Amino acid sequence: MDSAAVDRFEASRGRLASLAYRLLGSAADAEDAVQDTFLRWQAADRSRVEVPEAWLTKVVTHLCLDRLRSAQARHERTAGAWLPEPLLDGDPMLGPADTFEQRESVSLAVLTLMERLSPTERAVYVLREAFSYSHAEIAGILDITESASQQHVHRARIRVAAERRRGGGETDPASARRVVEEFLAAATSGRTERLVALLTDDVTAVSDGAGLAKRLLQYRTRERVASYVRAGFKPTPAKRRLAGGSPAMHIALVNGSPAVLAVVDDRVVGAVAFEVSDGRVASLHGIAAADRLARLNDAWRQHEPDAPVIDAW
Template sequence: MDSAAIDRFEASRGRLASLAYRLLGSAADAEDAVQDTFLRWQAADREGVEIPEAWLTKVVTNLCLDRLRSAQARHERAAGDWLPEPLLGGDPMLGPADTFEQRESVSLAVLLLMERLSPVERAAYVLREAFSYGHAEISGILDITESASQQHVHRARRRIAAERRGRDEVDPASARRVVEEFLAAAVSGRTERLVALLTADATAVSDGFGLAGRLLRYRTRERIASYVRAGFKPTPAKRRLAGGTPAMHIALVNGSPAVLAVVDDRVVGAVSFEVGDGRVASLHGIAAADRLGRVNQAWRRQEPDVPVMHAW
């Protein structure tokens, strides 16, 4: 393959990776899909490809759909034991972030909600909301009619909006202050303050350090506060599991404020917060090592700020 063909592909690589991540919710799977797309590009009759960008988009989208439809993916995701892989702020795989819809489409909360969509609904929604493709273009990518594209996007929007009602974009500085206050209350053991800092319909999801064998879900303020307090309560077992005493840093994860627990320059846990009306609306806790690989790569490349506190 000549250098011009390679350059054409590389010019699209970032966009393809961002699209694949939104469809799959996994950075590792997204990278695999992009690599498979490159192999298809390498083997293709490129002289017959009129618009390389459109061809590559169609290929990577359909490779992702194949993965979403696979028996293994259906089993894992249907069992409810799946959380999106978090990405640290600035990761190019987060992709376009010019509009509220683009930023929203890559939040952990929306990536998790998209699990309830069919693979085609998810693809149509992402192509439309995050990448501004028209329905004529989407119909060509997904091999469906324009009418079907409109219906898929409409259903996806309606289902996600039903869960996202009242969620507006929050000033990052304000959101960080709420998270700092929440973290201070968690470490101090002031459970009643934690309850007050949660919205009435707050939810929390955790992978239980990857040890529970299933996702842990909490749907009342009192249960969430107890879960958070227990998570920050110092114990020798937690120190052994983490490999030491974690330093707590506040960072951006998938566009939302998050607390990172770091031991010896290694992120051992991440809790992402969604903030609304000055309170915490949802939490996503991820500590399974196989979901933190890309976060750790990004963390080691940057100069970390001073931790807000130490725990355990």
């Protein structure tokens, strides 16, 4: 393959990876899909490809749909043990973030909700909301009609909106960080009343159980979430042994939202991402499985973090 063809692909790599990550919720799987797309590009009769960007977008989208529809993926995702892979702020795989819809589409909350969509609904939603493709373009990418594209995105928007039920729009990062700092202080001090007051009425919490649970641990209602948080943030010798030491607690942006990162010897051993709405915590996603934190850890080691909120937990 000549250098011009390689350069043309490389010019699209970032966008393809961002699209694949939104479709699959996994950076590792997204990288595999992009590499497979490159192999298809390498083998293609490129003289017959009129618009390379459109061709590459169609190939990577269909590769992602194949993965979403595979028996292995269906088993993993329906078995109740799947959470999206968190990415540190600045990761190029997070892709475009110019609009609210683009930022929202990559949040852990929405990536988790999109698991409830069919693969085609998910693809149409991502192509439309995050990448602003027209329905005519989406129809060409997915080999469906424009009418079907419109119906899919309409259903997807309704389902996502119905599940989120959040008011207040976006919260600015500084305000969200202050809420998380106050939340962390209440959680580690055992101030249950203040902890409950910082949660929305319809708060939800999801956790992979420190990476050990076979199924996701899910909590609803302010009291149950507060109880889970109080227990989870209470340090014990067993937890320190599991973490490999006494973690420092940092606050950073993960998938566009504030998150508490537990760090031991420059290694992130756990992440809790928060969705903040109207000055209170609307959802929490706790992830500690090592394979889900691999890319975040790579980024963290090249990152200049703020001082920890808690030096040693």
